Amino acid sequence: MAVNKILIVDDDSRNIFALTAVLKAKGYKCMSAIGGQEGLDILEQDKDITVVLMDMMMPGMDGYEAMHRMSKDPSLKDIPVIAVTAQAMMGDRERCLNAGAVGYISKPINVDELTRLLNDYI
Template sequence: MEKKILIIDDDTRNIFALALTLKTKGYPCLSATSAIEGLAVLKHHPQIGIVLLDMMMPDMDGYQTLSAIKGDRQYAHLPVIAVTAQAMRGDREKCLEAGADDYIAKPIDVDKLLQVLEKYGLNPQRRI
């Protein structure tokens, strides 16, 4: 089964830009504009292989979302990558301590993102 990337970010511009970039590289994506929506997408799409999670969202932030994902035995081993504009000293460690598998700062370095995806076993679709 082909693995998809789930992007959870409250800013639709970020989703659009990231999904477009990933799709042009051959990675299929799903998206959600809130943590609640993201958790629902996760439950209805078993082919999700990795989550790119914005850490700064209203209502339920990335830390709470991360806890909900990692606290569910079904998703405990699903790689979750913290994506945040907060690139202050200690933020990476805070995200990793909260359960994120990796961390990428905004603006996103596409080459670094592709390396992270490969690290967790996601490969682009082959085009015919």
């Protein structure tokens, strides 16, 4: 059986800590990165990552730029990205999906909703 490894990319360590705790309790293996570039570096090195939870609003390389770069890389373009954002305004969901995300979840995260989304891709 493949390991259900999730990469959490978020510039807020509290969000990473909370998501990791919840997901590990549900049997997922988690890795984390504190920015878009670090997330891409981890994806290049670890080919076992099944899904990326990508914070969209980060300093430096944000989630939109990271997803754009993933889409241009043949080895990364098929890894599903779920957009995680505090931006829950009209049009934000569509903007994330148009940028390449397979799903969208707003903060604070509804764990049941996140689990349903993850089950679609794991």
